[in-house]
Amino acid sequence: MSDPLLSVRDLETVFHTDEGTVRAVDGVSFDVGRGEIVCLVGESGSGKTVTAESVTRLVETPPGEISGDVLFDGADVLAMTDGELRALRGNRIGHVFQNPQGALNPVYTVGWQLVEAIRLHQDATRREARERAVTLLDRVGIPEAAGRFDDYPHEFSGGMKQRVVIAMALASNPDLLIADEPTTALDVTTQAGILQLLVDLQDEYDLSVLLITHDLGVVAAVADRVVVLYAGKVMERATVTALFDDPAHPYTRALLRCLPRPGRQMEAIGGDLPDPNDPPAGCRFHPRCPHAIEECRQGEQPPLYDVAADSAHAASCVYYGPNHDPTAIRDAETEFALDGNSGELP
Numbered sequence: 001m002s003d004p005l006l007s008v009r010d011l012e013t014v015f016h017t018d019e020g021t022v023r024a025v026d027g028v029s030f031d032v033g034r035g036e037i038v039c040l041v042g043e044s045g046s047g048k049t050v051t052a053e054s055v056t057r058l059v060e061t062p063p064g065e066i067s068g069d070v071l072f073d074g075a076d077v078l079a080m081t082d083g084e085l086r087a088l089r090g091n092r093i094g095h096v097f098q099n100p101q102g103a104l105n106p107v108y109t110v111g112w113q114l115v116e117a118i119r120l121h122q123d124a125t126r127r128e129a130r131e132r133a134v135t136l137l138d139r140v141g142i143p144e145a146a147g148r149f150d151d152y153p154h155e156f157s158g159g160m161k162q163r164v165v166i167a168m169a170l171a172s173n174p175d176l177l178i179a180d181e182p183t184t185a186l187d188v189t190t191q192a193g194i195l196q197l198l199v200d201l202q203d204e205y206d207l208s209v210l211l212i213t214h215d216l217g218v219v220a221a222v223a224d225r226v227v228v229l230y231a232g233k234v235m236e237r238a239t240v241t242a243l244f245d246d247p248a249h250p251y252t253r254a255l256l257r258c259l260p261r262p263g264r265q266m267e268a269i270g271g272d273l274p275d276p277n278d279p280p281a282g283c284r285f286h287p288r289c290p291h292a293i294e295e296c297r298q299g300e301q302p303p304l305y306d307v308a309a310d311s312a313h314a315a316s317c318v319y320y321g322p323n324h325d326p327t328a329i330r331d332a333e334t335e336f337a338l339d340g341n342s343g344e345l346p
């Protein structure tokens with residue numbers, strides 16, 4: 001890969017609370033290449049939002065504390081001044097937040113808010129900004145965009161409101177769009193429309209996208225590459241094809257088994273996420289892993305071992321390390337591939 005747009009190395013974000021130190025993100029590394037859609041996937045509480053919000057240092061410090069390396073287009077984000085950070089967030093990285101409440105102000109029309117967002121970042125007259133706002137609303141799929149310009153947020157349906165939120169995030173013409181569960185609150189049909197929009201926008205603007213989701217159906221539909229998080233640790237990194245055709249980590253395999261498929265009962269992964277104040281030693285997943293052996297219960301999270309020779313596919317599991325045979329876990333169950341995981345929307 002040519003040098004990635006975003007490069008995250010050994011990211012650690014901890015929160016100092018009265019109950020102790022929460023290691024929300026604990027040594028996470030991944031890249032987002034130019035023009036690529038990378039999905040961060042994992043159960044609730046695995047650290048997806050904190051990872052995304054650490055990238056532009058939106059995590060409040062204190063109580064949070066961020067360390068590691070975040071390089072955006074070669075620039076060291078963790079060393080940036082407040083002014084540089086504002087420029088980064090305003091011009092180069094658009095963020096669609098998990099909680100969409102804050103994204104739109106209920107007392108202003110969506111057109112006014114878009115114009116403000118555009119004028120904040122670009123030298124544009126009101127008239128130019130208005131034209132661009134209408135173009136953006138149209139581009140994100142708001143029917144009769146010019147006519148909806150003076151409507152208030154509450155006059156839009158959930159799906160249309162999310163399209164407006166995406167338009168706001170695109171107002172500055174960003175290089176990277178971070179979208180945190182952008183479809184979770186929407187019904188399935190509306191979800192598919194929003195995902196298709198993200199794919200189209202990626203293509204049209206050559207955007208890079210960091211998409212956060214707990215839904216592997218979403219991953220199958222849009223991702224180029226995938227980072228699987230569990231309890232603040234990366235369990236597996238893979239291309240979307242490798243992840244579905246050849247899932248390596250027992251956690252990924254368990255997640256895939258949970259996918260509903262025709263003629264198959266949906267399973268839940270047994271057990272709960274570890275206590276973030278007191279995670280288990282060894283592999284964070286070992287208490288729920290059917291293949292756990294003594295080695296998994298000791299020391300640190302295993303390193304990310306190469307699963308395939310190309311090193312784009314790696315799993316943090318001792319079975320892929322020296323002196324182990326991963327066929328022991330891979331033969332246990334087969335057939336995870338989603339029906340039509342070739343870019344078809346769920």
Ligand SMILES: Nc1ncnc2c1ncn2[C@@H]1O[C@H](COP(=O)(O)OP(=O)(O)OP(=O)(O)O)[C@@H](O)[C@H]1O
Pocket residue numbers: 015017022023024042043044045046047048049050051063098214276
């Ligand atoms: N401000 C904070 N103070 C203390 N702990 C926090 C804070 N923010 C997040 N956490 C903890 O960090 C961990 C990771 O949270 P995060 O929101 O990143 O999970 P997530 O993967 O995005 O989950 P979800 O799918 O529910 O959105 C959780 O244990 C959470 O309780």
Ligand code: NI
Pocket residue numbers: 048049050098180
């Ligand atoms: Ni989240």
